[in-house]
Amino acid sequence: MLEIANVNKTFRSLGRAKNHALNDVSLTVPDGAVVGLVGESGSGKSTLLRILMRLEAADSGSVLLDGEDVLSLRGARLKQYRRRVQMVFQNPMGSLSPRRTIEQIVAEGMITHGLYGSAAGRSERVGELLELVGLDRSAAGRYPASFSGGQRQRIAIARALAVDPQVLVCDEAVSALDVSIQAQILNLLKDMHDELGLSILFVAHDLAVVRYLCPYVAVLQRGVLVEQGRAEQIFDAPVHPYTRELLDAVPVPDPDAGWLTR
């Protein structure tokens, strides 16, 4: 279980007022749950992820993974944590090294963490992972440039799964993809969750996508979690005016809905 409790983060820049990027944020991702975190640009969702991934220090508050204090981890324990929590980034064009083969990309984490012993063992595992995410084993020898955006996102997911993580953190993982590809990747994440029992923290600005994937949803506005709850509650009976405003702005693919003029 991943527990984020009372996290605060303030940025200061010269001549400006303090920017309270995260204000007492608390959010729990139970084992095997899929939690959606929704927010617009500037809401603090990236800052929260950076703190979660230990790329940024929090001013106060705590993050616990199975009761272990994440924010004070160092050395070997931090390395272990970074294996257990894996990330899938927004842009699959930028997150894969163009000069390494798919096998090298997917196997790198296994080597770092000493998994699957021999090179042959890793190679076999890479093949399995590629099949798991819906690619052909022969993809292993090729370079990212020969894959489309959707295929690259599959590779990024295979890389994240390669080290047997407990939590998958997806940062706008489908927002750079065309809608037809988006559906494939959403279904893949759904399947990975169902088959592997992964917990997923899914950060996105597209509420329709979040509704599709996440049974539990939290809404972040300017550093404050203004509403969180079961998806039906958030989407069908939102309480906070900001949540309502966000929902109202989602384009409705029905010409009779009068979405734009409503």
Add this chain to the structure above:
Amino acid sequence: MNEEILRIDGLRLAARGPDGAIPLVHGVDLAVRRGERLALVGESGSGKSITARAVLRLDDDITASGSIRVGDTDVLTASERTMRSIRGRRVGMVFQDPLSALDPLVRIGGHIEPLFRARGMRPVVARSETAKLLHELGVPDASRRAVSFPHEFSGGMRQRVVIAMALAGDPDLVIADEPTTALDVRVQKQVLRVLAESTSRRGLAVLLITHDVGIVAGFADRVAVMYRGRIVESAPTSAFFSDARHPYSQGLLRAVPQLDRPGRLLPLDRASIPEPDDDNSVLVEVGQDHLVARSALAAAPMGAA
């Protein structure tokens, strides 16, 4: 009302590659009537953006054949001087990324006033027209904000400035290329609403390029779907949503997650989409103003009625 502001016939576009021309658009026919809002839909690489950009001849590394007429001007053979009287004057353009469409060293007013001046207005009139236009587009405190620089504006406000630039030349047609893709949902809705209101107030035609079928439903009168460099279907918006005929259109509609439609998404099955070629892409009329590529009728005899 039926006057065609823009008419594209048999447009072929190719990029110059190291080993010769790379064909990108293979014979597109498209018309936009006065006051009409047409959405051009398709995914990245389908050719929708370069088709729209060709209307203003913005890419000089693209070779074009066929014809593009703006009013009675043939864009493909027009002189550069004629093109300058079309760009911004008869056709306004709204680009996707407002930050790169604005010069960081030029004040907001400095982006818009020259367009009024080009219409023969005195500087003081151009300045007050600029403030009036920005105010109409929902920029608060417009006359004071006109002396700000682009970086002092939020994304949504910047896009209003870009829309102002597209409107200031008093065009007949506005081309908007993914104008809200870079914006948050709430701002997206505000900006689209502003674009819809300001263009309908002036009776302007809009060619909106988007990949979002939700936006199509809310904004457009008519839809043209582009797939692999060809238009595979064009229909009035209501017919498109109730009765899309081409497998690609149908797949596109099914692949979009919707707030009120649970159940597993059906990703587009490319194997079910006939590969478009010159022969099977001939458009056939299947309803009032509803055209679909011939290939769709062969692949789905049920829908051919």
